Amino acid sequence: MASSSTSLPPSASPFSPPSSILIVGSGVFGLSTALALARRHVFARCSITVVDRSDPSQPGAFPSPDAASVDTSRIVRADYADPAYAALADEAQAEWRKQDTPASLGAQGRYNETGLLLVGDATPPEPPAAAAPAGEGSKPKLTGLDYVRMSWANVSSLAAKNPELAARVQELPDPDAIRAALGTGGSSGSWGYINKNSGWADATASMAWLLDQVQQTRRVDFVAGTVVSLEHDETTVTGAKLSDGRVLSADLVIVAAGAWTGGLVDLGGQAVATGQVLGYIDITEAEQEKLANMPVVLNLSTGLFIIPPTDRVLKIARHAYGYINPVTLPHPPLPLSPTHPPPANPTVSLPRTSLIDSNLSIPAEGAADLRRALREMIPWPALCSRPFRRTRLCWYSDTATGDFLIDYHPGWRGLFVATGDSGHAFKFLPVIGDKIADCIAGACPPEFRAKWAWKAASASASAAGSGSGSDSLAWSTVVTEDGSRGGTPGLVLADELAKSPKEVPAHD
Ligand SMILES: Cc1cc2nc3c(=O)[nH]c(=O)nc-3n(C[C@H](O)[C@H](O)[C@H](O)COP(=O)(O)OP(=O)(O)OC[C@H]3O[C@@H](n4cnc5c(N)ncnc54)[C@H](O)[C@@H]3O)c2cc1C
C-alpha cells in the first residue's frame, strides 16, 4: 500500500516553489489559497491564476453563484467534537470577530455573534442502509448526541482558559431550558447547550471581501471558464483545458473545485458530492424584529438548522447525508496514476444546481423536513404555512470521516487537491488558505497531516474496483460518519425528485 510519504514534495527536501500555479475553483478553498500564496515571500516570483466556471459575461463574479461558498449565511462555530478542528475554528473566530475598521473581516454585518444552540437526542438514529458494512476498521458510529456532548467537552475546555468566554457557554439539560434559550417559543431536542461565542457569517459578502483582499495583492489573474479536463504528459499534470478549447498551463495545478472535483480527478472514492436542501422564507419586518435575538439553532439528531434572518429572509437548512447525483462523465477524470487506465464509463456523483437546470426543485422529502424544523423551532402559525420564496440544493464534497482532503496527488507530479470540505469549511475562510499553503510548501500542520492526507487505502480499493471491471468510481461507499449528520444516507436525487410533486419552486 502506498503511503502519504510518496506525496510530492518529500517533506525532507527543502521546498522550491513552482514558477506558475493554476488554481481551479474560487470557493473558500481556492480563493483563500490564492490569497495565502500571493502574500508569501517564497511565492513572490510565482505567477498565480484562478479559474472558475463563473459567467464570463459577469466579470468579477467569483465564485460562481452555485458554489457552496455563496449563500446568505454560514454558521461560524468552534463547537467541534474533534479538538484539532475546534482549535483551528477558534483561531478563525478571532479573525471573524475583528470589526475595528470597515475593511475588517467581521465588519459591515459580515459576522454576527448571535450564539449557537446545539441540541441532540439520546436515541441513536437508524443504522444507515447504504453505509459501508460495519466491519474491520470501522469506528462505532457517533450519534448526534455523542457529537453534541463531545463538542460541549471541547468548547468547555477551550472556555476554561478564558473565564470571560466560559460565562458565555451554558448547558441546557432539558427541553424547557432549550426553549428559554431559543426565545422563539419553540424547542428542539432533549439535551444541548448554547455557546454565545459562536455566530454566523454572511457568506456572499465574506467571499466578496476575500476576493477584494486577493485583488489588492495585484498578484492573481482571474479567468472565467469551465475546466473540462486536466492536461498532462506521462508523469505530470501540466495544466487545464477549458470548454472553449483554451489551455491554461502551470507547473502546479491546485484543484479546489469543491463538489465538482470528482469530475476532474478520480478521487478513488475518497470524496463524493452530496446535495443538501435549503429553503428561504420571506418574513415581515415585525417577524424579523421578534427573531433579532434568536441564536443559530442546530439539531444534530436530524441535521436541521435555522440561522437568524437578515433582510427579512429566514433560511432553514439540513446538514445531512444528502443526495447523490450519479452522472456519467463525457470526459473521463484524471486516473489515479499514469499507469491506471481510465474507466470506460466513469460515473461519479456531481452537483446538479439551478444554474444548469433552471427548473430544479428540492425533493418533497427535503422540503417536508425543512418545514418540520420550522414548526418545531419557530412555531408561529402564520410563518409555518408560508411557502418558500425559493429553495436550493447546495453541494458538499463529503469524505468518510468529515476530514478535508488537502494534499499532493500521490500518483501525478504537478497536482495538488484541496477539497473534501464535508460541509463545514466555510468558517475557516480566514485561516484555511494559510494551512493549505503550508501543505503546498511541505509543512502541513502535524495535527492535520494524517487527517487531510490522500488516503492510499481508498485509492487501492478503487483500483481493485476497476480491475474487476467496475466502472464505478465508488461514490456509493462514502457516507460521512462524523456524528453530525441527519437524514438517510444514499438517497439518489433523481429518485427523490421523481417521487416529488412539481410544486416546490427552486432558485429564483
Ligand atoms: C447548505 C450548506 C450549508 C453549509 N453550512 C455551513 C456552515 O454553516 N458553516 C460552515 O463552516 N460551512 C458550511 N457549509 C460548507 C461550506 O460552505 C463549504 O465547506 C465550502 O464553501 C466549500 O468551499 P469549496 O471552495 O471547497 O467549494 P465551492 O465553494 O463549491 O467552490 C468550488 C468552486 O469551483 C468551481 N468549479 C467547479 N468545477 C469547475 C470547473 N470544472 N472549472 C472551473 N471551475 C470549477 C465552482 O464554480 C466553485 O466556484 C455549508 C455548505 C452547504 C452546501
Ligand SMILES: *[C@@H]1O[C@H](CO)[C@@H](O)[C@H](O)[C@H]1NC(C)=O
Ligand atoms: C448583525 O450585525 C449588523 C452589524 O453590526 C447589525 O446591523 C445587524 O442587526 C446584526 N444582525 C443580527 C441578526 O443580529
Ligand SMILES: *[C@@H]1O[C@H](CO)[C@@H](O)[C@H](O)[C@H]1NC(C)=O
Ligand atoms: C475534545 O473532546 C474529546 C472527546 O471528548 C477529548 O478526547 C479531547 O481531549 C477534547 N479536547 C479538548 C481540547 O478539550
Ligand SMILES: *[C@@H]1O[C@H](CO)[C@@H](O)[C@H](O)[C@H]1NC(C)=O
Ligand atoms: C431534534 O431532535 C430531537 C431529538 O432530540 C428529534 O426528536 C426531533 O425530531 C428533532 N427536531 C428537528 C426539527 O430536527
Ligand SMILES: *[C@@H]1O[C@H](CO)[C@@H](O)[C@H](O)[C@H]1NC(C)=O
Ligand atoms: C422548464 O420547464 C418548462 C415548463 O415545464 C419547460 O418549458 C422548459 O423546457 C424546462 N426547462 C428545462 C431546462 O428543463
